[in-house]
Amino acid sequence: MDSIKSCYLKEFNAEITNIEDDLIELDQTLFYPIGGGQDWDQGILKINNKEINVLEVKGRETITHLVESNHNLEMGQKIQGSIDWERRYAHMKMHTAQHLISAVVYDLFDGVRTVGNQIRHDRSRIDFNPISFDEEMLTELVTETNERIKRGAELQVKTMSRDEINEIMPPERTNMDLVPPHVENLRVVVIGDNLDLCPCAGTHIQNISEIGEIEFLGKKSKGKGTQRFSYTLK
Ligand SMILES: [Zn+2]
Structure with a gap:
């Protein structure tokens, strides 16, 4: 996070750059990965009116998003990410x-x-x-x-x-x-x-x-x- 203001951003667009089973990588993300004593963000990835839950987020250099199984996501797809703001x-x-x-x-x-x-x-x-x-x-x-x-x-x-x-x-x-x-x-x-x-x-x-x-x-x-x-x- 570059500034305090950017901590208040809740939605973003991104492209899927890697998929390994239920672990998804994006070309950019607002999801905070577990680290520095702070828990990870949860939220959803939206695609074609479908919403896929993000359960866990990890990593620093490469951030991986663990999503629910049977997600049917594919490489190169464009998604809209949305952070569980209350959490x-x-x-x-x-x-x-x-x-x-x-x-x-x-x-x-x-x-x-x-x-x-x-x-x-x-x-x-x-x-x-x-x-x-x-x-x-x-x-x-x-x-x-x-x-x-x-x-x-x-x-x-x-x-x-x-x-x-x-x-x-x-x-x-x-x-x-x-x-x-x-x-x-x-x-x-x-x-x-x-x-x-x-x-x-x-x-x-x-x-x-x-x-x-x-x-x-x-x-x-x-x-x-x-x-x-x-x-x-x-
Ligand atoms: Zn701090």
């Missing part, structure tokens, strides 16, 4: 909430790192280290996050060099110290006036105010000082 928009909000929660945890609790995440349409989770959440910290985290959402802030996608990123954000917030040394430029997602800045290839919303409110679902210890924070949106 995608939920991912965009959940994913943007993850950036924000990670930033708030980093700010409130002395540089605690985000070490993993899983973004789903109904519930998501983030792993933090080192931390041991108590009731008071959880309340503080949820309150602060929801206040920032209410104030709102625009998101931007930029390409920046390693040095530019490290000048603005400490490497333990951006996980830049884990990016292989040969990678020079990265796609970064910026919230507001550098409220947060993080390399990311997922889908996001235009303004954090679209998130609504986060709701805490549970915490779980994952060992070695790591705790998992689960949340949903309301």
Whole structure:
């Protein structure tokens, strides 16, 4: 995705370039493949008034669309793709909430790192280290996050060099110290006036105010000082 705006596109035209059983490749696609902790898009491929369900989407260089069996699709056919918008928009909000929660945890609790995440349409989770959440910290985290959402802030996608990123954000917030040394430029997602800045290839919303409110679902210890924070949106 090149910009935040392009995350809001729902329909596209494409040509089938490869078929292997139920796996379809297209010359272009708006379907987001599973990756970066975020679940894949679902939706349909339309051809001659027929609608074929897209069940799973995978890959980076080559993106494959797993469709329902007995699809009767053929190489070279022109299709119209349509994303299940409710699911995608939920991912965009959940994913943007993850950036924000990670930033708030980093700010409130002395540089605690985000070490993993899983973004789903109904519930998501983030792993933090080192931390041991108590009731008071959880309340503080949820309150602060929801206040920032209410104030709102625009998101931007930029390409920046390693040095530019490290000048603005400490490497333990951006996980830049884990990016292989040969990678020079990265796609970064910026919230507001550098409220947060993080390399990311997922889908996001235009303004954090679209998130609504986060709701805490549970915490779980994952060992070695790591705790998992689960949340949903309301
Ligand atoms: Zn992201």
